[in-house]
Amino acid sequence: MDKYLIRKPQNLPLDPGLREKISSYHPNNHDEIRRCYLGKGPCQPPYDYPVSYFSGKPRRFRAKWCVTRNWLEYSIAKDAAFCFYCYLFGQYVGKQGGGDAFVMKGFKLWNQLVKLDSHVGGVNSAHNQAVKKSEDLLKEKQHIQSVLVKxxxxxxxxxxxxxxxxxxxxxxxxxxxxxxxxxxxxxxxxxxxxxxxxxxxxxxxxxxxxxxxxxxxxxxxxxxxxxxxxxxxxxxxxxxxxxxxxxxxxxxxxxxxxxxxxxxxxxxxxxxxxxxxxxxxxxxxxxxxxxxxxxxxxxxxxxxxxxxxxxxxxxxxxxxxxxxxxxxxxxxxxxxxxxxxxxxxxxxxHCFAHQLQLTLVAVAKNHIKVIVVGGFCKRRDALRDAQFAKIKEDLEKGVRRSGQGLNQETNLKRPSDTHIVNAMDLVKVSKQRLQVMRDDEWISLLTGVSSFCATHDIPILNMDEIFVVSGRLRRNTQQNTNLHHYLVELFYTVIDMQLQELNNRFSEVNTDLLLCMACLNPSNSFVAFDKEKLIHLAKFYPSDFPGTNILALDSQLQNFIFDMRNNDLFLELQGVSELAEKLVSTRKHETYPLVYLLVKLTLTLPVAxxxxxxxxxxxxxxxxxxxxxxxxxxxxxxxxxxxxxxxxxxxxx
Structure with a gap:
């Protein structure tokens, strides 16, 4: 028993270059392993097959070879071709039809395609016998157990x-x-x-x-x-x-x-x-x-x-x-x-709402003086109760107005409810607003805090006095004023950290990509349409839009927008997903295949x-x-x- 491999069928390697011989498994498990592989079929992964050189000419494995050869497998691990059926039932008969090159070593002579067909051989070749045994294994009526038990x-x-x-x-x-x-x-x-x-x-x-x-x-x-x-x-x-x-x-x-x-x-x-x-x-x-x-x-x-x-x-x-x-x-x-x-x-x-949340979390974790109230249930409940009491008092005094939608606790909208363009614009505005706050709004903030403290009988600090550090003072510790501590060590530092997080999490490439995708939005008669941005979007996908297709896309986009704005079937669409369905149902996706390709790429990209x-x-x-x-x-x-x-x-x- 020790000389045989013990492995569950679901854990069998898929790559033919990583498989062990069928004979290395226990004889009682041979048919089960073969059935498992037959259920999965030959390993024919789409892949960027590497190039090898023969007499100075580049050659590589081609996926189209598998179309007429259902027995052919490709190993990513070994960059080699294998025979699916000969692996399952091959007799390892030396160099006949390529011998074990198609079973264990792998075939790599991409310049000698004729050897793929010579491997199959005649009607009674080892390869065709292996194919016949594989077919018989899946025909239970011909199996020996079925013959013995009528x-x-x-x-x-x-x-x-x-x-x-x-x-x-x-x-x-x-x-x-x-x-x-x-x-x-x-x-x-x-x-x-x-x-x-x-x-x-x-x-x-x-x-x-x-x-x-x-x-x-x-x-x-x-x-x-x-x-x-x-x-x-x-x-x-x-x-x-x-x-x-x-x-x-x-x-x-x-x-x-x-x-x-x-x-x-x-x-x-x-x-x-x-x-x-x-x-x-x-x-x-x-x-x-x-x-x-x-x-x-x-x-x-x-x-x-x-x-x-x-x-x-x-x-x-x-x-x-x-x-x-x-x-x-x-x-x-x-x-x-x-x-x-x-x-x-x-x-x-990444998901917009999550990214915005993480910018706050990162600053809170990296600056010990920053406290996120909403991160703790007790603090949040205390703040909510205090705010409720304040609103109630203001309503009784007539200081605050009441009405539908007023005085409500708000939250970030879900990503699906936030338009991409608006979201990216708000991020841009947030960056600009933080910079303006850093440069010009310290005095107004300090005045507002002082007013709040006075209203609630909270002692107001003298900004010119020395800042008192909590805990035991260390020797040679530099003493700073309250103004320096709260302005430089807190106000400037937190805003700079927040700006850095926003820049890191909302990169220029992703922003550019999403703004271009938003130009396909069909709402309000395609008001967001921008041909130049959509051509720029296509350049993000060079494998899907080579140079010649970019020129064809330019022409298709001109005809597409004229057609859409003059077709009643497309006037009431809301969102790119509805546009894609309508293009298919009206067969317009066949008229504008490159535009439809852009639509599919836009929908395929996950934003959550x-x-x-x-x-x-x-x-x-x-x-x-x-x-x-x-x-x-x-x-x-x-x-x-x-x-x-x-x-x-x-x-x-």
């Missing part, structure tokens, strides 16, 4: 009824986020858990299902926890498959959050954001996985692994959304920076962070529960077929 048509029909009922119960529980297991799952227990009780309830109200459940052999009831997990995994796989098919070949953004669960394990959740074929902006939960380390590089590797599992690539990424942790958005070693190094078009824009708080079981349950609309669209037959193909020792449908 099932009557009635047995098959009853098995289908039983499996279909169990799939229905599991789907019901998953889509409602309900727990499966109970404390006592014995036959006579009253606390079997939701799954067994729901199955029993279904049988009690359906005679045909009840008859099958009662007559099924004790060891074939399909109620074991491992069976439940396999069915949940089958549902999750089909759900993820529908999501990836909906994305198609389009680009997308990612929203990532990492958190520690109740078992003190770090988990990373990933959501993808894209525009579907109907022009609708979609956010889909792709998965959650355990990460041993939360360093930026570890998170990047985990993201790439999860994307690769779904044949997605960082090259199709057009936006990033994270929280404000340094390992996420750090400018030197942050996750954002590592991804930007591979793809210059993966812009990162994802907030999601361990294993394969948790991942499967979360994907199905969160994406229940997709999961509910998948028929039971598809799920049952995937469940059947996951393992060998199962009855025939």
């Amino acid at each position: 099932q009557s048509n009635q047995d098959k029909a009853e098995y289908r009824v039983q499996l279909n009922a169990i799939v229905d119960c599991i789907r019901f529980l998953l889509c409602r986020g309900l727990a499966f297991r109970g404390h006592d799952e014995s036959q006579g227990s009253s606390d079997k858990g939701n799954f067994l009780e729901l199955l029993q309830f279904l049988g009690d109200h359906n005679e045909s299902i009840n008859e099958v459940l009662q007559n099924t052999w004790k060891n074939c009831k399909l109620t074991h926890h491992d069976i439940q997990k396999d069915i949940v995994n089958a549902i999750e796989r089909e759900t993820s498959k529908v999501i990836i098919e909906d994305l198609g070949n389009g680009f997308f953004s990612i929203l990532v959050d990492e958190s520690r669960d109740i078992s003190v394990k770090e988990q990373m959740a990933l959501v993808i954001r894209y525009v579907n074929k109907k022009g609708i902006i979609i956010e889909r939960f792709l998965g959650i996985l355990h990460v041993a380390s939360t360093t930026a590089w570890s998170l990047k590797c985990a993201i790439e692994c999860l994307l690769c599992e779904h044949n997605l690539s960082l090259l199709r990424l057009r936006g990033q959304g994270y929280d404000a942790a340094s390992n996420m958005q750090g400018d030197i070693n942050g996750l954002k920076t590592f991804i930007l190094k591979e793809n210059k078009s993966t812009f990162y824009v 962070t994802a907030t999601v708080e361990r294993n394969q079981w948790m991942n499967d349950c979360l994907v199905v529960y969160i994406e229940k609309d997709v999961a509910c669209s998948i028929d039971n037959e598809t799920i049952m077929q995937r469940f059947q193909n996951m393992k060998t020792h199962r009855r025939q449908l």
Whole structure:
């Protein structure tokens, strides 16, 4: 046993260059491992394939080679091609058709494309025999177990009824986020858990299902926890498959959050954001996985692994959304920076409301004399009570007016309720206002504070006296006046720190990017439209808009705005998302493909962070529960077929 590898199917490496030989696993697990790989399919990741030189000429792997060769795989780790089926069932027969070059070492001769076809060989070649064995493995009727155990048509029909009922119960529980297991799952227990009780309830109200459940052999009831997990995994796989098919070949953004669960394990959740074929902006939960380390590089590797599992690539990424942790958005070693190094078009824009909040938090943390009242519940309640009493007194004296919307406690609006242009303008105004306050408004502030102190019988400090430092004085401590302390050490310092935080968090590039995107807003007959800014926006995405496309975009934008302003169907639109849907429904996206590309890039870029708080079981349950609309669209037959193909020792449908 010690000489064999022991690894769970869900933890098998996807990259063919990192796989071990099938023979290195325990013989009892060979078919299960093969079925797992067959369920995932060949590894064909979209990638910026590196260039190699042959006789001075540049050559590289091409994604189009996979279109007519469904057996071909590519390894990012080794920059080499492999044969999917020969890995699963190859006999390692030396140099026939390339030998183990397509199984273990990898094929790298990009200038000798003919060898890819010679690897396939004739009808009875080792490659075609491996393909035939792979097909037979997924045909349970031809499997040796099916030959030895003959099932009557009635047995098959009853098995289908039983499996279909169990799939229905599991789907019901998953889509409602309900727990499966109970404390006592014995036959006579009253606390079997939701799954067994729901199955029993279904049988009690359906005679045909009840008859099958009662007559099924004790060891074939399909109620074991491992069976439940396999069915949940089958549902999750089909759900993820529908999501990836909906994305198609389009680009997308990612929203990532990492958190520690109740078992003190770090988990990373990933959501993808894209525009579907109907022009609708979609956010889909792709998965959650355990990460041993939360360093930026570890998170990047985990993201790439999860994307690769779904044949997605960082090259199709057009936006990033994270929280404000340094390992996420750090400018030197942050996750954002590592991804930007591979793809210059993966812009990162943090949530506006959160950014504004963080500018205040940063100053409060870095200056010991700054107190944030709202950060402490008791202080906030005390301030609220005092303000309520003051308002009540002013209303009774007639000093303050009452009316709808007056005298209310206010807060920042949510990002979705704040227009981009207004938000960026307010940030700009805030910077200017802080600078004016620093230069000219110390005297007015001091006068206002003195007036407040006089009104509330608070002693007023003499600014020319020496500032008294609390605590024990140290030797050679420089003594300063109250004026110097409050003006220089507090007033100037806090404003300078606040300006620095605003400049750091609202960079010129992001501001420019968002202001350009706002020019696509269709509100008020496209009043925000600006052709030059939209052309500038296209230049942020050089891989999507090469030089020739920029010229074509200029012409399309001129026709586009004239068409939009003279078309009644586009007059009442509110927001870029409505514009995208209307362009698709009227097929205008085909008339102005480059303009529509700008619209999709604008919608794909996330401007708010994802907030999601361990294993394969948790991942499967979360994907199905969160994406229940997709999961509910998948028929039971598809799920049952995937469940059947996951393992060998199962009855025939």
